[in-house]
Amino acid sequence: MSSDAPVDDALADEGGAGDAPGDAETDARACAYTEYDEGDAPEDVPATGAGASGVERRVWDELYQVDDPEMPVSVVDLGLIYGVGVEDGEATVDMTLTYTGCPARDMLLGEVESAAANAEGVEDTSVRLVWSPEWSVEMVTPEGRERLREFGLSL
């Protein structure tokens, strides 16, 4: 998540539509970008494992152990997991990433796959990376928000 956030601010700070030329040099100012679009939360995602039982429950428990690489919040509470299914010992996890250019992509996919494989009763796992619906901050769970606030983010 964080790979894009700070730079978006810097990028927006280029702002200055209507600034007279040269203002940026002389008038240092705080980020003028105030139009944040938090997006809408689609109804079905993210999935959180509420009500899951059996092997599926154990897969969810493992996924809750996988943290975002930069913030103390699990990938589930960050809203990245869109679905978990277990059939005949094969676990399938649908997940997204906050950002298409996420440098931790391979690491996260690998960690999620390993986590699902750790659950007792899982013989085989596959992780499918999906991009629709688009992840937004609205997908962070209430627990995730709490963790991120404690971490120092304003959510």
Add this chain to the structure above:
Amino acid sequence: MTALDPDDLSGDERTAVEHLLYRLADDELVLAERYTEWQVTAPTLESDLALANIAQDELGHARLWYDLLQDLGYSESELIYERDPGEFRHATLAEVPFEEGDWADAVVRGYLYDVAENCRLEALENSAHPRIANRVSKVRGEEEYHREHARNWLERLAGDEDGRRRLQTALDRLFPHALTLFEPTDETVEDDIVGMGIRRRGLDDLREEWLATVEPFLESVGLRLPMDPDDPADRLPDAVGRDRSHTDDWFDLHDEMTHTYRELGRTETTRIMDKPTDE
């Protein structure tokens, strides 16, 4: 989720899907590669970070489109590092070098490209292939900043005569290359791309929409498009990229891009960790 399964595609359809994906992916990869040349040399720290971030976005988007080509059986090495540079299909706008130290070039190029990208992504939102359509909104969501960044810099640089002159020089030089964004890879395949609903709109249509956006905005900041309004395509450069004809600069850039891979004698791309099934 419907995978892009090669078994579901007829020969002609597979060719059309591949051409469309190469257009998208190669543009993003090559432009990102060029953008990174500005690292540590952009005019301010903020603009340096902004352009680096835009480059990272474009690399992320390139990956989304190359992923679909991987669905069709190609490896990352085959798609990028071991692919003959003469097989790439990006527009020449992405490959031509920046005029030495000319920030106006980076600004104009980003603006022309990002508006075009938005037009073509919109035309993919209802693609007949869900795997293509499903990733469009994510990409578009990340692109808004790019256009805002470019417009803000255009307005800022156009605020004085020297800046405006530099912008106009860059526009005169880059505009013919921007037109190549709307050239077909191959006339017959392009007809299939639209006819099979892979992209819902034709290239002429997209170019018209692009011109209808960029022309009034550029005029509003005191710039004029170097073109014949009756025949917007009359300024095409000799090499148009899409049909795999390129400028010499592309071969140099490709050589640089693949240098480390070759130097280390690689045959596959780096993986951060093995998948559990590989153990």
